Amino acid sequence: MPKSGMNEISSASVEVLTSSSLVPLRDMIAKAREQQTQVKNDLKDARDDQSKQRMELNRRKGSLFRWFYRKCIAELEVALPVTEAEILRLSEWEGTTKIAVAFEAGDAAQRACAVMIRSFEGLKQCQKRWDITSHRSTNQFAERTVAHRAIDRQPVSLEFSSNDLIQFSGRAMRFENVNGDDIMIYPGVAVIPRADGAFALVDLRELETEANITAFHEMEGAASDSKVIGSTWAKTNKDGSPDRRFKENFQIPICQYGRIAFRSQSGVTEEYMFSNSDAAYAFAAAMEAYQKALAETELPS
DSSP states (O other), rough: OOOOOOOEEOOOHHHHHHHHHHHHHHHHHHHHHHHHHHHHHHHHHHHHHHHHHHHHHHHHHTTTTTTGHHHHHHHHHHHHHHHHHHHHHHHHHHTTTTTTOOOOOOOHHHHHHHOOOHHHHHHHHHHHHHHHHHEOOOHHEEEEEESSEEEEEEOEEEEEOOOOTEEOOOOOEEEETTSSSEEEEEETTTEETTTSSOOEEEEEGEEEEEEEEEHHHHHHOOTTTTTEEEEEEESTTTTBBOOOOOOOOOEEEEEEEEEEEEEEESSSSEEEESOOOOHHHHHHHHHHHHHHTTSSSSSOO
């Protein structure tokens, strides 16, 4: 929960985030996942039966009174191959319950996607990466600050990842989300999975990506890859000079950070901040170029 007085920055529930054009695909994947769960349960039961039958057969065959168990042994010798055949059938069926998605795109879109993936590598290498979870406007006079906005931020990881929802030859660019569900960007679509199995699909052409530079008063020390563009005081006067009423007042660096915001009409609302502003701008620019290249591309099939 955000601190008192802070406005949370978070997306809507995954139930409403899916782009309208991708609802049929989402429902198809959800149905396949339900079938997969049922098949896995049946497969587990069949393997348990196989183990019991083998143990029982070996036990009776090894008994000194195996002649007494001839009928039971014969029945087990018939039942065991049937169970093994069922395991084979279910194993093959399990592979067909996954949805394979192929993203069709022209050469320009494929090249733009490759640039976007390389720029994501740059984001990953930023020394500091934060999820901005809440914000508020400052009372500059009362708080003795020249900052216009106060934020609550949490460190996050970025990584290439995959998800069992979709069979795809590549890996997704995963943005960890502290106060919500992670965003996984595939070619053509963003997948937002929730821990309970629900998920949303957002057409990348509908995912707005905004980037800008923010001058941040860094109380925790400047990152090695950030640009220090000035300094201020922990407590300041209106003109930026130190407020002498505070004996333990101290200088703090003003760092140039990159901010990336994701928005969609369906309700995606997320903000991230990066210590390397150039890397943030490069990714946002690559994302925009890819979205433009997708403008003439059909939806995933």
